[in-house]
Amino acid sequence: MSRFFIVLGIIYLIGAFYGFQAFRTLVKNPYLQIVYGIVFIAVLANVYLQFSHFDRSHGMTHKMGFAVGLFLAFMALGFSAGIFMLIEDVVRVFTWIFGKAFQSGEAASSGLPSRRRFMSQIAIGVAAVPFLSLLYGMYKGKYDYQVLKHTLEFDDLPDAFDGYTITQISDIHSGSFDDKEKVAYAVDLINKQESDVILFTGDLVNNVASEMHTWKDTFSKLNAKDGVYSVLGNHDYGDYADWPSEEAKKANLDELKQIQKDMGFNLLLNESRFLEKEGQRLALVGVENWGEGGFKKAGDLEKAIENIDKNDFKILMSHDPSHWQYQVVDHPYHYHLTLSGHTHGMQFGVEIPGWLKWSPVKYRYKYWAGVYEKAGQFINVNRGLGFIGYPGRVGIWPEVTVIKLKKKSKEIV
Template sequence: MQPLTSDKADPPVDTSSETSKLRTSQQRVSRRRFLKSMIGSIVAAPFLMGAYSRWVEPKWIRSRELTIATQRLPQAFQGMRIAHLSDLHFGDHTSEQEVDSLISRVMKARPDMICFTGDLVEDHKVSGKAIIPYLKKLRAPFGQYAVLGNHDYRRGTDLATEVLTEAGIDVLTNKARILSHIGSSMAIAGIDDALDGTPEMGNALASVPDEMWTLLLAHEPDWADYTVSSHVDMQLSGHSHGGQIRAPFYGPIFLPEMGKRYPDGVYTLPREHDHPLMVHTSRGLGTTLLPLRLFCPPEWTMITLQSEM
């Protein structure tokens, strides 16, 4: 017996609606995942940024290389390399091991002169004497010099001065030194802290002829508004920490007193009928108030001097 057959084909199955439902479901899942990821990122961002600004960037000490052209520089000092360090704030948030590592990096670069522009220790009751063995490693052919900062005063100037002096670093408090080389001379001078000390430019420059190229160490960078009235050629400063916390497209959120006008980097202050004053402000090595840095890593700077014709 022949099986029953039919000439009619099975009706086609319409899968378009099922596919559409599947795609819609997948899109909903994808959107849901995306929204969850976005919300998670938004929630986590402040914590990640806080951790970065506390534990990563403050320890990320960079070496900045600068060449600064200056008028009147004697040919004998052309190409002099000056290591500029500032604002170590040794204390709760800067360890002896970190100080030792930093100094090793500085000495490996073989500077001709080393300048430290204040705030060796933090305000807290720490013994700055613990870092004397490391500071003793700071040696350069033309010497190593320092001035005091406002935190050195708040901690006690005797401590900072004693630590620096015992480490073989010349503390220039309202005084100067004359350096001679191949028949030429230059001066390096320093003033007392402008906020808590007694800065006296007259005493600092009393032994320096007006025609001599002169470098001034001054903790607060805005002291440059006074320096520009003297015959000083270059000023090195710290104090501002570059703001310590900076916002993109805005800059420093907060700057301290006498650290607002020249907070970070190199500035040229013109003089009428005379050579300009060059100012370099370091972001410094440590932190104060809050142990945070954001978009403003700590630094030490190697400055190469060039003659500007």
């Protein structure tokens, strides 16, 4: 067991201990108190057991995902309640010190003030929110698909493409799926948008190509008038699995590429295609993964644009939004629209349209969910269709994006 997991376990137990202070203040039955302790220890033991049998060549199993989800939920419960108990302990200690210093007689000789029941009630009530939310995210949130629609206007959009629609999906992470009916519903939902083209921006699997064997027929049903196009994400290269040889790793990537071809996906590997309509065209550019912060940099934008003209209207597919930030937005070519994914919105956050959009991932990625504009260029960061790690979603729901391209009308002066 790595030092990281040992430290994480210690932190978990500290949270469980402090949370227990609130629980035992409210629940006096000793048997229920014992059950509390047993459940917390069992959740920790289960996640350790799952990771002790972790095979990187196969990736995270559904049992492991469930163990991680429960671990996070119970950690949130313990820590959320524990914070209130810690604050109360600080107050109790200062009250006791004050009594020792400035009071006399029986008041000065008394021990620490007892815990207040109402503070424990608040602690448990507040802690129940993240705990139940994380459980809900595992049970329902991970398949609570949302269709988000955007209309983007451009001065130089070819007239023939005025009203052209794009459905973007990203981050399928097929190895995490556990409900064929729900995934089939997602594919049907995508097709019902009846967009002109479907663009998939990477991470078909978690670790290995074989994850798609179960889902190949399902995703083969994706269809659009102008086809389905895709690029690779950081998880698609097999970098997070153990391979007996480089040949085996290459064979895995070759299989993944073949699977996409068999499903009818047009995989763009640092290359471009033209979408043509009424004698006019859009340049569709697809780069391999390019990401800051230690992620794979296989993307070659210069190679991808070799056969397009600087003045073409360009749609760029690039899995990691940091690519847009560091290489695309200041490129000599003007990339009208970039489509990315990768962040998942961390699968956790709070979004109230027009009021609030927050997730911890914003402290890692400047552009992490939704549409952004800079220098007359747009990027849409899709929140992802699937999930990985924590087997759920809370507040940041799985996303199907529909983007309508519009010709900006010229104002008559």
